Amino acid sequence: MGNDSIIKIRDLRTSFFTQGMEVRAVDGVTFDVPKGKTLGIVGESGSGKSISAMSILKLIQNPGKIVGGEIEFKGEDLTNKNENEMRKIRGNEISMIFQEPMTSLNPVYTVGQQIGESFRIHEKVGKKEAIAKSIDMLKLVGIPSPEKRVHQYPYELSGGMRQRVMIAMALACNPELLIADEPTTALDVTIQAQILELMKDLQNRLGMSIIMITHDLGVVAETCDYVAVMYCGKVVEYATVEELFANPRHPYTVGLLESLPRHDVDVEGEDLSVIRGSVPSPANMPTGCRFAPRCPHASEICNRLPDLEEDEHGNQIRCWIYSDEWDGDPEVKVHGTRTTQG
Ligand SMILES: Nc1ncnc2c1ncn2[C@@H]1O[C@H](COP(=O)(O)OP(=O)(O)OP(=O)(O)O)[C@@H](O)[C@H]1O
Ligand code: NI
Numbered sequence: 001m002g003n004d005s006i007i008k009i010r011d012l013r014t015s016f017f018t019q020g021m022e023v024r025a026v027d028g029v030t031f032d033v034p035k036g037k038t039l040g041i042v043g044e045s046g047s048g049k050s051i052s053a054m055s056i057l058k059l060i061q062n063p064g065k066i067v068g069g070e071i072e073f074k075g076e077d078l079t080n081k082n083e084n085e086m087r088k089i090r091g092n093e094i095s096m097i098f099q100e101p102m103t104s105l106n107p108v109y110t111v112g113q114q115i116g117e118s119f120r121i122h123e124k125v126g127k128k129e130a131i132a133k134s135i136d137m138l139k140l141v142g143i144p145s146p147e148k149r150v151h152q153y154p155y156e157l158s159g160g161m162r163q164r165v166m167i168a169m170a171l172a173c174n175p176e177l178l179i180a181d182e183p184t185t186a187l188d189v190t191i192q193a194q195i196l197e198l199m200k201d202l203q204n205r206l207g208m209s210i211i212m213i214t215h216d217l218g219v220v221a222e223t224c225d226y227v228a229v230m231y232c233g234k235v236v237e238y239a240t241v242e243e244l245f246a247n248p249r250h251p252y253t254v255g256l257l258e259s260l261p262r263h264d265v266d267v268e269g270e271d272l273s274v275i276r277g278s279v280p281s282p283a284n285m286p287t288g289c290r291f292a293p294r295c296p297h298a299s300e301i302c303n304r305l306p307d308l309e310e311d312e313h314g315n316q317i318r319c320w321i322y323s324d325e326w327d328g329d330p331e332v333k334v335h336g337t338r339t340t341q342g
Contacts, residue, residue: 220244
């Protein structure tokens with residue numbers, strides 16, 4: 001990967017300090033986003049996906065704090081930048097789409113004022129030109145009658161329209177990196193498919209890189225080139241989307257895939273295989289592999305924390321099974337970590 005990455009995250013750590021305790025929301029996260037590609041970040045609720053994204057933009061607020069690591073964007077470490085420098089990067093070189101469009105759009109400004117603000121700040125254009133450019137953006141994201149819509153307020157639009165406006169805002173500055181945090185979760189499936197299609201199309205035309213945060217593996221399969229699987233603030237597996245689905249290595253990834261409803265087999269009356277147990281609480285975090293208490297293959301060595309190691313395919317896996325030191329069932333190493341026949 002290396003040099004053709006738009007952003008390289010190295011050992012990123014973000015913690016919240018509450019009630020005399022350190023909650024390590026992001027606990028040593030490492031990943032790259034190759035230029036012009038889409039990286040999906042998946043994982044159960046609370047695994048640190050959104051906090052990772054907010055850390056990249058340095059939007060973490062008290063009692064949260066980035067406590068370590070590097071965020072190398074176009075060769076520069078963002079962790080060293082001050083608020084002024086970050087403001088020039090946000091909504092310019094890197095922009096973000098948040099999950100809930102209604103809370104991210106300002107109810108007292110028109111669509112055009114909000115999209116246009118980006119042009120006025122970053123390109124220093126006048127009011128009229130900003131509106132004209134906003135209309136172009138609305139066209140780009142497929143909003144009908146943009147000349148009318150540009151003067152409307154957020155409450156006058158449907159949920160799908162508002163999410164398109166959010167995308168238009170995020171794209172107004174022609175960002176090199178777009179971070180989309182569950183951009184379609186709140187929308188119905190038809191609109192969801194349209195929005196994802198639109199993002200892909202815009203990526204092809206504008207050449208931007210995307211970080212797509214989702215817990216929907218269907219969305220990942222449709223939109224991503226690479227995937228980082230997160231568990232308890234750590235990346236446990238990083239692979240191309242093809243490899244991840246065809247050849248998942250980490251037992252947690254396998255569990256996620258096995259918990260997907262399958263359309264090819266009749267599962268009626270059968271329990272869907274879901275990962276046993278639940279995510280450990282921050283106060284009770286295992287010191288070894290975070291997934292060990294839920295892992296069907298856990299062995300003695302899993303009491304130690306495994307590193308994220310690259311294998312011969314360039315995939316990265318944080319699991320002892322794939323190391324020379326593996327002391328558990330040797331069969332697992334040979335036949336993989338699947339618990340059911342695939
Ligand atoms: N304001 C806060 N104060 C204390 N802890 C926080 C705060 N915000 C987040 N956390 C901690 O960070 C962890 C990761 O949160 P994050 O929002 O990144 O999860 P996520 O993977 O995006 O989950 P979801 O899929 O539900 O959006 C949480 O489990 C929580 O322990
Ligand atoms: Ni989140």
